[in-house]
Amino acid sequence: MVKVKLNLPINSTFLSEVIYEGLLYLIKNSDVKYFTRREIEFKENFLKIAYKELKDYENIKIALTGNDYPNTKKLFEKLNLPNVTSKNLNDLFNKLHENANEFIIEKHEINLIQKIKKNNVLYGIDNKTEGISLQLLKVDRYTGFTSIETEYITQQLPSYFSKELILIALLGIYSSYVTSISLISEKGFRQTHYFLFFSPEEILILLSKGDFNLLESKLILKEKMKEIVKERIKSAHLNEILLLDINLNLELHKNMEKENLDKLSTLLVKLNPEGQTYKIYEETPITIFRELVFHKKIKEYFKNHEKFVEFISNFLNEKSVKAALSSFTSKSDMKETNDLLSGIINLYKFIVLGDTQSFSEFIRNIWNAYEKTKEEKRGIQYLNLLKSFSYQI
Structure with a gap:
């Protein structure tokens, strides 16, 4: 068995959301002995199995930046896939899916913890050379990485992640991705990506209760919400229109009654590419109530x-x-x-x-x-x- 220690804060940053969404996806789709707010115990090779069974990733049309190419190559090398490369996200998922049987992941304990070392933020690793860096995991512009108790309050620190954490976060991106559309901007058409996450409060409740049935019910409901958002986002020029569609959806409310759920709290994130990185342009909390x-x-x-x-x-x-x-x-x-x-x-x-x-x-x-x-x-x-x-x- 493999224990995953949850020592990263649960908050509304993009990084925290994709990591914990990835973990919730793995709990639902893997052989799990138990899960709590502090740790999860998975069956060995749980990441290998998850990627082997991955499907329906073709529409995740998010381009990787030039800075990501050497890092994806490094990820493949650390997974024992030295001759594999990728230039966009759906291709990355495809390569990981096709080569999942070759993964080498030997840890029996994965500690998701953040530490600052030599002006670098390290996640699940002890030094920079072990780590991998992807721009999608740095869209928060280092929000939450510094403290007035440190000397880094005015600095932006680069982040590096363990291969295990990268694989978990990628599953969070996969499971929360809604759609991509082109919107008119001052510079022409701009590609915009939408993600629907559980709110930090919802994630905390789900992990703390450790209830597989509750998690299953809320994941089903969130998938239905994703369908509504995907269908309406192109014509919903006001957030109020989108929120009305969700709140008035009879199927959602019937599912809530069937599963005895009082409410579901989520966060819709709008993400745009900006040069060699990405930027969050809007975050919309969406909470639906049974009554x-x-x-x-x-x-x-x-x-x-x-x-x-x-x-x-x-x-x-x-x-x-x-x-x-x-x-x-x-x-x-x-x-x-x-x-x-x-x-x-x-x-x-x-x-x-x-x-x-x-x-x-x-x-x-x-x-x-x-x-x-x-x-x-x-x-x-x-x-x-x-x-x-x-x-x-």
């Missing part, structure tokens, strides 16, 4: 909960609404765009906070959108939305 405040409200005002949710879903998926919201990011926004943006925000306040006044404002926003477009073809679509809502009262 939302608005559930009680709609029982007071509307005939059917599911029909009401269907009305909201129709609004969010209406072509005219999507087109108007999309025009917000272009140079020529449509005349009703501001009304629909206000409507989304008011709808979000109602769904998440249960503010009934905000729902009234939402209906008024749709009416204003209709008033501005009633002489045009799409105006009738806003009117039809209002008519369909009237049937729910």
